[in-house]
Amino acid sequence: MPTPQPALQIVGTSPQRKEGRAKVLGTARYVDDLALPGMWYGATVRSSVARARIRSIHYGASIPWHEYTVVTAADIPGENTIVHLGKDHPCLADGMVNHPDEPILLLAHPDKAALHKAVAAVQIEYDELPAVFTIEESEAALASGDPQRIVWGEGQHANTFKTYVMTAGDPEQAAEIFRTADFVIEGEYRTGAQEQLYIENNGVIAEYSEQDGVTVRGCLQCPFYVVHALELVFDLPGEKCRVIQTETGGAFGGKEDFPSVIGSHAALLAMKSGHPVKICYDRAEDMAGTTKRHPSRTRHRTAVSRDGQLLAGEIDFALDGGAYATLSPVVLSRGTIHASGPYHWPHLTVRAKAMATNLPPHGAFRGFGAPQSLFAIERHMDKIARTLGLSPEQVRRRNFLATGGHTATGQHLGDKVDMQHLLTRALAESGYHEKRARFDRENPYSSIKRGMGFASFMHGAGFTGSGEGRLNSLVEIELTPEGRPQILVSSTEFGQGTNTILCQVAAETLGIAYDDVLIAQPDTRRVPNSGPTVASRTAMIVGRLVERAARQLCLMLTDAGYPPGEHGFRHAAQGYLAEHGSLCASARYESPSDIFWDDDKYRGEAYPTYAWAVYVAEVAVDTNTYTATVTDFHALQEVGKVLHPVLAAGQIEGGVAQGIGYALHEKCVWQNGHMANNQMTNYIMPTAADLPPIHVHFEETPTLHGAYGAKGIGELPMDGPAPAILNAIEHATGVAFTEIPLLPEDLYEGLTHTAGAGSEELEPANAGPYFSEPMR
Amino acid sequence: MSDMRFEVNGVVRVVEAPPIKRLLDVLREDLGLTGAKEGCGEGECGSCSVLLNGELVNSCLVPVLQAEGSQVTTIEGLSDGETLHPVQRCFLEQGGAQCGICTPGMILATCQLLEKHPHPTLEQVREGLAGNLCRCTGYIRIFAAVQAASQALHG
Numbered sequence: 001m002p003t004p005q006p007a008l009q010i011v012g013t014s015p016q017r018k019e020g021r022a023k024v025l026g027t028a029r030y031v032d033d034l035a036l037p038g039m040w041y042g043a044t045v046r047s048s049v050a051r052a053r054i055r056s057i058h059y060g061a062s063i064p065w066h067e068y069t070v071v072t073a074a075d076i077p078g079e080n081t082i083v084h085l086g087k088d089h090p091c092l093a094d095g096m097v098n099h100p101d102e103p104i105l106l107l108a109h110p111d112k113a114a115l116h117k118a119v120a121a122v123q124i125e126y127d128e129l130p131a132v133f134t135i136e137e138s139e140a141a142l143a144s145g146d147p148q149r150i151v152w153g154e155g156q157h158a159n160t161f162k163t164y165v166m167t168a169g170d171p172e173q174a175a176e177i178f179r180t181a182d183f184v185i186e187g188e189y190r191t192g193a194q195e196q197l198y199i200e201n202n203g204v205i206a207e208y209s210e211q212d213g214v215t216v217r218g219c220l221q222c223p224f225y226v227v228h229a230l231e232l233v234f235d236l237p238g239e240k241c242r243v244i245q246t247e248t249g250g251a252f253g254g255k256e257d258f259p260s261v262i263g264s265h266a267a268l269l270a271m272k273s274g275h276p277v278k279i280c281y282d283r284a285e286d287m288a289g290t291t292k293r294h295p296s297r298t299r300h301r302t303a304v305s306r307d308g309q310l311l312a313g314e315i316d317f318a319l320d321g322g323a324y325a326t327l328s329p330v331v332l333s334r335g336t337i338h339a340s341g342p343y344h345w346p347h348l349t350v351r352a353k354a355m356a357t358n359l360p361p362h363g364a365f366r367g368f369g370a371p372q373s374l375f376a377i378e379r380h381m382d383k384i385a386r387t388l389g390l391s392p393e394q395v396r397r398r399n400f401l402a403t404g405g406h407t408a409t410g411q412h413l414g415d416k417v418d419m420q421h422l423l424t425r426a427l428a429e430s431g432y433h434e435k436r437a438r439f440d441r442e443n444p445y446s447s448i449k450r451g452m453g454f455a456s457f458m459h460g461a462g463f464t465g466s467g468e469g470r471l472n473s474l475v476e477i478e479l480t481p482e483g484r485p486q487i488l489v490s491s492t493e494f495g496q497g498t499n500t501i502l503c504q505v506a507a508e509t510l511g512i513a514y515d516d517v518l519i520a521q522p523d524t525r526r527v528p529n530s531g532p533t534v535a536s537r538t539a540m541i542v543g544r545l546v547e548r549a550a551r552q553l554c555l556m557l558t559d560a561g562y563p564p565g566e567h568g569f570r571h572a573a574q575g576y577l578a579e580h581g582s583l584c585a586s587a588r589y590e591s592p593s594d595i596f597w598d599d600d601k602y603r604g605e606a607y608p609t610y611a612w613a614v615y616v617a618e619v620a621v622d623t624n625t626y627t628a629t630v631t632d633f634h635a636l637q638e639v640g641k642v643l644h645p646v647l648a649a650g651q652i653e654g655g656v657a658q659g660i661g662y663a664l665h666e667k668c669v670w671q672n673g674h675m676a677n678n679q680m681t682n683y684i685m686p687t688a689a690d691l692p693p694i695h696v697h698f699e700e701t702p703t704l705h706g707a708y709g710a711k712g713i714g715e716l717p718m719d720g721p722a723p724a725i726l727n728a729i730e731h732a733t734g735v736a737f738t739e740i741p742l743l744p745e746d747l748y749e750g751l752t753h754t755a756g757a758g759s760e761e762l763e764p765a766n767a768g769p770y771f772s773e774p775m776r
Numbered sequence: 777m778s779d780m781r782f783e784v785n786g787v788v789r790v791v792e793a794p795p796i797k798r799l800l801d802v803l804r805e806d807l808g809l810t811g812a813k814e815g816c817g818e819g820e821c822g823s824c825s826v827l828l829n830g831e832l833v834n835s836c837l838v839p840v841l842q843a844e845g846s847q848v849t850t851i852e853g854l855s856d857g858e859t860l861h862p863v864q865r866c867f868l869e870q871g872g873a874q875c876g877i878c879t880p881g882m883i884l885a886t887c888q889l890l891e892k893h894p895h896p897t898l899e900q901v902r903e904g905l906a907g908n909l910c911r912c913t914g915y916i917r918i919f920a921a922v923q924a925a926s927q928a929l930h931g
Binding site for chain 2: 014016017019020021022023024025026027028029030032033196197198199200201247248249250251252282283494495496497646647649650653654655656657658679680681685686687688689690691693694
């Protein structure tokens with residue numbers, strides 16, 4: 001528990017969103033609403049093939065090229081790389097392309113309308129090379145030993161961005177258990193790519209001057225990521241690379257790594273043209289050219305006792321990373337750690353790998369690897385139940401992690417964990433047992449088959465392992481000349497409520513009204529680096545730093561003879577300012593002393609804390625039209641202190657909606673690595689008419705690590721819907737689908753040919769070492 | 777180029793533009809009304825929604841020629857100075873706006889919905905807003921805002 005609090009005044013209430021008025025008035029300014037004097041517009045010429053050497057570039061004669069600025073890789077003053085975790089990702093292709101829609105050159109012109117035909121007039125000739133588009137094709141190319149077919153890296157890294165082996169228990173004992181267990185149950189589970197589909201496309205405006213260096217403003221999550229990328233591309237020190245976040249119309253991870261690309265591009269055009277340059281993608285370009293959720297394949301092999309106890313497990317987890325490494329190693333890491341679900345494993349080996357293909361690089365998307373591996377374990381738990389003749393509930397109850405237990409990484413669960421209670425309550429809230437029995441009675445007489453399914457899961461909040469220590473985040477609170485506190489952070493607002501909750505935390509701690517707290521626009525020239533706005537870390541980690549900085553501010557006022565308690569905060573602040581001129585308090589992240597993480601062995605405290613959840617889906621499958629509809633949804637989660645009930649519920653509802661889309665609607669259709677359905681017309685996300693009632697239930701067990709006990713919740717709701725829905729569809733139809741998205745054509749296939757694509761016969765376990773190929 | 781004359785938020789405006797220029801671009805570029813947003817450019821997402829003679833349209837699909845002589849209402853025309861329109865206020869209070877990019881269109885769609893159905897059923901709300909995509913909220917809090925606005929406007 002944090003320090004004992006008197007009754008909270010502001011935390012736990014739902015004040016209006018800080019920037020909400022501007023949003024409902026339509027006066028909030030997004031990047032495409034801005035124009036700078038003398039501004040030009042930029043566009044990108046992209047590859048039309050997946051993997052090739054560029055033979056020639058020809059500029060068509062119909063275009064007055066002297067009016068345009070053209071930037072190629074040769075114009076890059078620094079390194080031709082977009083730095084993420086490594087430097088394999090070029091800013092602009094130089095002689096070689098590795099995926100369709102890869103940026104090759106950039107154009108700028110004062111008239112936006114003049115760009116389209118100029119892009120079309122650039123003719124590029126290629127010498128095409130063999131390409132791979134799936135995990136299996138990448139594995140096969142690797143196995144062939146033919147260096148021509150290796151699309152990334154060499155030696156042990158050939159076609160492989162990253163591998164992990166995570167082991168719990170004793171491998172020798174596990175081998176013995178697999179020989180003698182009552183059952184060995186195997187399964188393979190797959191998830192597709194998913195587009196973030198923020199309604200505001202990626203966009204930036206860049207400026208350049210010799211004196212000030214580069215300035216990029218735009219919609220983005222992580223201002224300092226873009227600063228670091230610009231430093232390398234322009235060979236400039238960080239203080240000459242300024243990044244300003246504008247109002248951001250949705251992100252979901254899609255504006256975590258990608259703004260470094262578009263930001264660098266616009267800045268190169270600005271430098272060469274001598275004008276500010278705006279690049280705002282249209283929808284088709286954004287969908288084809290920017291990152292998506294990693295497709296995955298997970299294979300489970302599990303030894304279980306007759307009564308449903310997990311005895312030993314092997315999990316092979318593979319991600320398709322696309323053409324460059326970008327964030328794949330860390331997406332893989334989170335997926336690996338979540339692969340074991342909220343269960344106790346006496347012995348477990350997880351082998352994980354992120355493979356290279358010639359798709360555009362996959363990147364961050366809410367959940368960050370966890371939705372993929374949790375989909376697999378939660379489908380597999382239902383398979384175990386069905387194989388053993390137990391209920392999904394029984395199998396989970398036998399294996400849940402609990403207070404004092406250890407996760408698969410060996411993390412001791414010191415905070416209270418009560419999955420048994422969460423499951424009991426979620427099943428009661430949703431009427432699970434009553435409905436399940438009723439549907440079992442009614443389904444034989446109806447062409448609409450109804451079903452109930454659930455998923456139990458957890459999501460680690462904050463950066464993995466030693467990540468928060470490395471980030472070393474800093475938060476400041478300064479006094480404005482009027483004596484109002486202003487929060488200075490690089491943490492960004494993109495709908496999830498950063499501005500509001502951080503101001504609530506500061507107001508609560510300072511003992512002043514919520515409306516009296518200000519938060520500055522993230523501008524790297526002004527705000528300290530409080531880390532990226534990702535990984536469900538803002539409420540918990542940054543919020544806690546705001547709380548500490550606010551305490552520090554009170555302390556500084558008191559020490560100077562202006563105790564804020566006496567005549568109110570404003571009075572004290574004005575008194576201090578009159579004497580000293582300015583005041584700024586700060587707080588820097590300190591790793592808790594009880595957190596230890598071994599990056600090599602993948603052992604230790606993977607996350608400061610976890611949020612725990614049980615989600616229950618009710619579905620209806622129409623056996624005439626082969627459509628599956630979610631008809632009711634209950635989301636129960638334990639998330640520590642809920643800082644703002646309305647925003648928190650909004651996060652859960654929105655995440656569940658994206659999860660329903662992930663399960664039943666959203667499919668990326670790839671044609672030789674190019675996204676063929678790169679439009680909202682044929683990439684289908686849920687509309688208001690498609691979604692069920694979503695009932696959100698919170699349990700609050702405050703954690704020591706978060707602001708007023710808050711845990712991160714942003715990603716959590718993405719994890720549970722897909723497995724809960726497919727579990728419900730299995731209950732409704734008796735067919736165990738193992739792959740998402742599950743579209744009507746897949747349902748048709750599965751329901752008319754039981755062993756068809758995307759499904760499998762529910763035969764009793766067929767043991768056998770058919771996977772577990774040696775890992776590099 | 778030709779001169780087009782129409783009323784925007786109660787004020788007569790004359791715009792010199794190619795007749796097939798999108799109403800969305802005329803509003804944003806020629807008139808500086810950036811409340812209507814481009815999300816998809818093909819009439820799927822509804823972020824560019826405005827009211828044309830009281831009917832909800834996707835302004836990315838309307839050539840400005842078609843607006844000649846019409847009355848256009850954009851999000852900028854809804855509030856009374858600093859006083860929010862009841863629909864705006866309910867979106868703010870109920871958490872109906874998250875990232876805010878769909879919000880202007882969603883609010884105008886709600887105005888049109890409540891015009892047609894002063895006391896809409898949940899089904900009518902779901903149907904009525906199905907042309908406006910929101911990726912943040914899962915729509916649940918938008919439905920709550922619509923119901924609250926119905927109460928505020930029509931009791």
